[in-house]
Amino acid sequence: MVDYSVGKTKMNKLSERTKMWRKILVIAGLIPGALFAGFPIVWMFSNSFKSNSEIFAYPPKFLAKHLSFNAYTSIFSDPEKIRFFINSYGIALAVTVLTLLVSIPAAFTFSRYNFKFKKVLNGVIISLQSIPPITLMIPYFALIVKLRMYNTYQGLILTYMVFTLPYAIIMLTGYFNTLPRELDEAVKIDGGSAMTALWRILVPISIPGIVTVGIYNFMICWNEFLFALTLTKTNEMRTVPVGIQLLMGQHAYKWNEMMSMSVLGCLPVLVLFLFFQRYFIGGLTSGSVKN
Amino acid sequence: MTSPALQQKLKRQTKLKRRIEPFVYLSPTITLLLVLMVIPVALVIRYSFFDNVIMNEFPKFVGLHNYLVVLQDPTFQIAVKNTIWFTLGSVIAHLVLGLCFSLLLNSPAIGMITKSIFRMIYILPWIFTVAIVAILWRMILDPVGVLNYWLIKLGLIHTGVQWLSSPKTALLAVIVINIWAGYPFYMMSLLAGIQGISKDLYEAARVDGANWVQTFLNITLPQLKPIILSMSVLDIIWTSQQFAMVWMTTGGGPITSTQMIGIYTYQQAFGRYEFALASTSAVLLLVASIIFSVVYGRLQRRQD
Numbered sequence: 001m002v003d004y005s006v007g008k009t010k011m012n013k014l015s016e017r018t019k020m021w022r023k024i025l026v027i028a029g030l031i032p033g034a035l036f037a038g039f040p041i042v043w044m045f046s047n048s049f050k051s052n053s054e055i056f057a058y059p060p061k062f063l064a065k066h067l068s069f070n071a072y073t074s075i076f077s078d079p080e081k082i083r084f085f086i087n088s089y090g091i092a093l094a095v096t097v098l099t100l101l102v103s104i105p106a107a108f109t110f111s112r113y114n115f116k117f118k119k120v121l122n123g124v125i126i127s128l129q130s131i132p133p134i135t136l137m138i139p140y141f142a143l144i145v146k147l148r149m150y151n152t153y154q155g156l157i158l159t160y161m162v163f164t165l166p167y168a169i170i171m172l173t174g175y176f177n178t179l180p181r182e183l184d185e186a187v188k189i190d191g192g193s194a195m196t197a198l199w200r201i202l203v204p205i206s207i208p209g210i211v212t213v214g215i216y217n218f219m220i221c222w223n224e225f226l227f228a229l230t231l232t233k234t235n236e237m238r239t240v241p242v243g244i245q246l247l248m249g250q251h252a253y254k255w256n257e258m259m260s261m262s263v264l265g266c267l268p269v270l271v272l273f274l275f276f277q278r279y280f281i282g283g284l285t286s287g288s289v290k291n
Numbered sequence: 292m293t294s295p296a297l298q299q300k301l302k303r304q305t306k307l308k309r310r311i312e313p314f315v316y317l318s319p320t321i322t323l324l325l326v327l328m329v330i331p332v333a334l335v336i337r338y339s340f341f342d343n344v345i346m347n348e349f350p351k352f353v354g355l356h357n358y359l360v361v362l363q364d365p366t367f368q369i370a371v372k373n374t375i376w377f378t379l380g381s382v383i384a385h386l387v388l389g390l391c392f393s394l395l396l397n398s399p400a401i402g403m404i405t406k407s408i409f410r411m412i413y414i415l416p417w418i419f420t421v422a423i424v425a426i427l428w429r430m431i432l433d434p435v436g437v438l439n440y441w442l443i444k445l446g447l448i449h450t451g452v453q454w455l456s457s458p459k460t461a462l463l464a465v466i467v468i469n470i471w472a473g474y475p476f477y478m479m480s481l482l483a484g485i486q487g488i489s490k491d492l493y494e495a496a497r498v499d500g501a502n503w504v505q506t507f508l509n510i511t512l513p514q515l516k517p518i519i520l521s522m523s524v525l526d527i528i529w530t531s532q533q534f535a536m537v538w539m540t541t542g543g544g545p546i547t548s549t550q551m552i553g554i555y556t557y558q559q560a561f562g563r564y565e566f567a568l569a570s571t572s573a574v575l576l577l578v579a580s581i582i583f584s585v586v587y588g589r590l591q592r593r594q595d
Binding site for chain 2: 019023025026027029030033034036037038040041043044047056058059060071102103105106108109114115118121124125126127128130131132133134135136137138139140141143158159161162165166169179183185189194219223225226230240241242244248255258259262265266269270273277289
């Protein structure tokens with residue numbers, strides 16, 4: 001007994017030292033990766049507060065000599081650029097709300113009913129996710145022009161919903177499947193309809209799942225580029241990603257303005273991410289990892 | 292539980308209602324997906340068999356002619372080759388980085404707070420929209436940009452390299468950008484996978500006196516295999532479709548050094564108004580994606 005405990009303290013001392021070394025090694029391994037991941041972002045923030053001439057200063061400076069907000073004020077004073085943001089917010093919010101309104105009953109149906117073509121329909125929805133957007137670009141262009149929705153919000157909103165719906169339905173079906181059927185049976189016994197059960201009982205307790213789906217939808221719309229580029233024509237219909245690309249093409253490169261525009265462009269997603277990190281990661285990994 | 296009368300009533304209701312109800316709830320979804328997914332896919336396939344669609348009001352059926360033109364187009368062949376390199380480079384690097392980072396982030400040697408701070412930094416690239424990613428890296432990779440400054444300082448190069456505008460380095464540069472933007476997705480999935488591995492397996496390995504290399508090769512890697520496989524197939528599907536990032540950094544150039552199938556399709560359509568040829572290359576991309584999705588489906592089913 002005594003021998004054993006002595007041996008154990010020795011072991012502990014040894015492992016204390018190995019633990020220290022391990023910790024140092026792991027952190028030494030993590031730092032280069034963190035630089036690779038984080039530097040471009042830090043650089044973006046830092047450059048957005050510089051004057052244009054300082055951005056390519058030699059040697060490069062991390063902090064501007066005089067913190068300059070010129071790049072930001074010039075964006076906020078340009079109605080055309082503000083319009084990019086209004087468009088992006090409006091479209092992303094509209095798509096998020098509409099997608100949830102359409103996908104919640106659909107997911108409820110997949111979760112609670114057995115009906116003809118259920119498997120086929122489910123298979124179609126899953127496989128739709130693998131259709132390359134660039135493949136849809138040409139027929140959409142033709143279709144949206146024909147429907148007289150070229151260069152309109154409706155055109156973009158409808159288009160984006162096609163990309164947000166499949167994921168939303170799959171995610172929410174999975175979520176509803178985890179909720180006991182007794183919940184909606186109870187409502188029916190009290191004389192309520194299936195829709196009452198869904199909106200009054202299931203939806204309120206599914207808020208975490210709905211938030212995950214909502215954030216994901218918002219991100220898809222906020223980041224979308226190809227269709228915003230091909231289905232709109234005038235600057236007053238452009239969204240932030242296309243706006244940033246337009247800045248790249250315009251006049252002499254105003255790098256500080258492009259950087260401040262990028263900071264403002266990533267802010268909504270960054271804020272969502274910082275507040276809802278858990279939901280983000282849940283939504284990110286649920287597609288590929290099964291419990 | 293319930294009275295017989297009520298049960299009778301429920302039964303009668305369910306008979307008819309339960310058959311119609313699902314389709315009522317699904318009707319908006321079905322309508323949207325039919326109009327905006329099924330019809331467009333049918334349209335693009337149809338376009339690929341016709342002569343100069345959209346621009347011409349009465350296009351002629353030309354059979355497989357467009358396919359012959361596209362497949363024999365040297366630019367398309369270069370695009371396919373570049374797409375394959377781009378996809379291979381990105382997917383392998385995503386996998387290696389994702390695996391390294393997730394193992395480091397899961398190490399028991401560091402505390403919870405350190406872990407969550409590093410994890411947050413490591414996920415950051417994922418939340419940036421492609422337009423911002425493109426412009427950010429154009430600034431960093433600029434001939435007088437910050438990367439060249441450091442490389443010269445370290446003595447690795449003598450003069451600033453034009454990473455994105457030299458035919459020799461452009462493809463490598465867009466691959467690096469794509470690696471940066473895409474690895475967090477792998478990392479998070481693998482992290483979730485690692486955390487799902489039973490602790491008993493590691494305990495057994497420790498008792499057997501296995502070192503960490505053996506533990507990694509005999510426990511971690513085999514346990515992660517299904518996730519690694521399905522993530523790689525998903526990544527192949529997504530990366531081979533890449534358009535926006537390349538379009539905004541190099542536009543497919545210089546000359547054809549970063550030409551890819553997505554860029555080729557866009558240029559045929561909106562650069563040269565050859566919508567039939569664009570549709571043809573779009574259909575070819577679709578076929579490749581479908582093949583990989585079938586593989587993905589198989590892998591997923593095997594996981595279940």
